[in-house]
Amino acid sequence: MDDIVIIGAGEAGTRAAFATREAGFSGAVTLIGTEPHLPYERPPLSKPLGGAVQMKTICTSEALEAAGIAYHQGLAAIRIDAAPRSIALSDGRALPYGKLLLATGAQTRRLACPGAERTLDFRTYRDAATLFSRAETGGPVAIIGGGLIGMELAAVLRGKGIAVSIIEAAPRPLGRAVPPRFAERLHARHREEGVHFHLGLGIAEITPDAVMLADGSRVPAGTVISAIGVLPDITLAERAGLATANGILTDSFLRTSDPHIFAAGDCAAVSQPGGRAIRFESWRNARSQAETAARNMTGTREAFAALPWFWSDQYDLGLQVAGLPQPGHQSILRPVAGGELEFYLADGRLVAAAGLGTGNAVAKDVKLAEMLIAAGIRPDLSALADPAVNLKALLKSARAA
Amino acid sequence: MTWVQACKLTDIEQEGAIRFDHGGRTYAIYRAPDDSVYCTAGLCTHEAIHLAEGLVMDFEVECPKHSGAFDYRTGEALRLPACENLKTYPAEVIDGEVRVALG
Numbered sequence: 001m002d003d004i005v006i007i008g009a010g011e012a013g014t015r016a017a018f019a020t021r022e023a024g025f026s027g028a029v030t031l032i033g034t035e036p037h038l039p040y041e042r043p044p045l046s047k048p049l050g051g052a053v054q055m056k057t058i059c060t061s062e063a064l065e066a067a068g069i070a071y072h073q074g075l076a077a078i079r080i081d082a083a084p085r086s087i088a089l090s091d092g093r094a095l096p097y098g099k100l101l102l103a104t105g106a107q108t109r110r111l112a113c114p115g116a117e118r119t120l121d122f123r124t125y126r127d128a129a130t131l132f133s134r135a136e137t138g139g140p141v142a143i144i145g146g147g148l149i150g151m152e153l154a155a156v157l158r159g160k161g162i163a164v165s166i167i168e169a170a171p172r173p174l175g176r177a178v179p180p181r182f183a184e185r186l187h188a189r190h191r192e193e194g195v196h197f198h199l200g201l202g203i204a205e206i207t208p209d210a211v212m213l214a215d216g217s218r219v220p221a222g223t224v225i226s227a228i229g230v231l232p233d234i235t236l237a238e239r240a241g242l243a244t245a246n247g248i249l250t251d252s253f254l255r256t257s258d259p260h261i262f263a264a265g266d267c268a269a270v271s272q273p274g275g276r277a278i279r280f281e282s283w284r285n286a287r288s289q290a291e292t293a294a295r296n297m298t299g300t301r302e303a304f305a306a307l308p309w310f311w312s313d314q315y316d317l318g319l320q321v322a323g324l325p326q327p328g329h330q331s332i333l334r335p336v337a338g339g340e341l342e343f344y345l346a347d348g349r350l351v352a353a354a355g356l357g358t359g360n361a362v363a364k365d366v367k368l369a370e371m372l373i374a375a376g377i378r379p380d381l382s383a384l385a386d387p388a389v390n391l392k393a394l395l396k397s398a399r400a401a
Numbered sequence: 402m403t404w405v406q407a408c409k410l411t412d413i414e415q416e417g418a419i420r421f422d423h424g425g426r427t428y429a430i431y432r433a434p435d436d437s438v439y440c441t442a443g444l445c446t447h448e449a450i451h452l453a454e455g456l457v458m459d460f461e462v463e464c465p466k467h468s469g470a471f472d473y474r475t476g477e478a479l480r481l482p483a484c485e486n487l488k489t490y491p492a493e494v495i496d497g498e499v500r501v502a503l504g
Contacts, residue, residue, distance in 0.1 A: 363455065363456070367456045
């Protein structure tokens with residue numbers, strides 16, 4: 001019995017299903033998703049075209065069929081019985097597995113203040129459809145949380161001429177994933193666009209027409225969006241007795257504490273060479289972990305080693321970050337046409353890079369930086385800082401060395 | 402087939418690409434490492450992103466957003482999430498001028 005069952009039909013689960021076939025696996029593959037649609041991409045949800053929320057499917061039902069993937073939509077896995085290797089489904093059926101992939105993703109964190117039930121979440125197609133239909137007519141919008149999702153939504157709503165406030169408990173927006181220089185640039189741009197910031201303040205209460213802050217001030221809002229981050233969906237794993245922390249713990253091969261069960265995407269906390277376990281919440285990570293997990297479930301033994309990478313579009317600005325920039329890193333600034341790049345070094349070795357510019361102005365250079373990081377270079381700092389020094393030439397000489 | 406003057410060869414970085422808009426459509430024109438030129442549809446087949454803003458390495462162009470990749474000589478989709486091939490158009494250099502056949 002070597003059938004593969006995948007719980008979760010988001011980017012990771014769906015990608016993994018196809019990747020088992022690309023790896024030559026010929027047994028049964030079953031993909032289970034709780035949402036009542038074909039698998040769809042989440043990044044386009046915050047970018048409605050002409051007012052309508054986009055449902056960009058990851059694949060067609062014909063493609064699923066052609067790959068021999070049995071897709072069950074609108075169905076939940078309610079229990080894993082690890083000893084007989086079987087899962088219990090919400091329709092009462094039991095589904096046996098040889099290898100199981102948990103791609104359960106994450107769920108939005110909920111506010112705990114009075115009136116929290118009045119806020120809208122932003123995670124699913126349904127959330128997006130509700131938000132954009134409400135926001136068009138619902139007066140000013142308050143976004144709780146100045147992270148990537150909150151800031152991206154603010155930019156989209158300002159583009160529609162809607163008044164927007166951002167309320168953030170930390171002293172600065174984008175403090176978690178974005179290097180300070182670019183976080184400041186984006187913050188400034190939002191202010192220029194008319195977004196009102198309320199920073200370093202907790203929430204006392206959400207009323208039908210306002211958010212009341214801890215210092216007594218009142219932020220008028222007809223619609224309140226909660227964008228305070230996500231929590232990995234680890235319920236099934238916990239109940240099955242798998243090791244969990246901030247995510248389902250896996251080794252570097254994306255195997256959980258049960259050798260027949262793997263995890264990938266937003267729900268997986270993957271063991272790192274330094275001993276920590278890290279969970280990444282990004283589109284590319286969901287895909288690359290899914291591919292590694294699929295290969296490992298079908299018999300290879302490949303450590304997951306992809307460099308984290310994400311992008312964020314706000315107004316006409318595009319941000320890209322590769323690797324994990326840390327406050328302790330040495331940073332080197334490089335101006336480029338239409339934007340700026342920053343390189344991050346640890347003990348002389350290039351470990352991360354980020355860029356902010358108009359449209360995709362920094363995309364090529366961040367990609368080259370990613371390849372330079374993978375090549376393990378210890379670059380000449382003045383060359384990195386000098387826009388006249390071609391990064392492609394640096395890469396070629398590094399590869400030739 | 403209608404040939405259209407697009408740009409000078411020197412307008413395109415070697416092993417690079419530029420966007421070329423003509424007749425209400427958008428294209429990408431590539432200058433290969435050997436100075437030969439190629440032309441493809443301008444937008445990635447996965448999502449409407451201008452490929453000319455992506456990285457060109459050898460004979461490959463990578464979408465600047467999702468890292469789908471194509472062989473720009475044939476339009477073949479080389480890497481997911483791109484799975485549909487790009488349309489290609491004849492391109493040539495005459496006396497340093499690049500022209501493409503878009504008809």
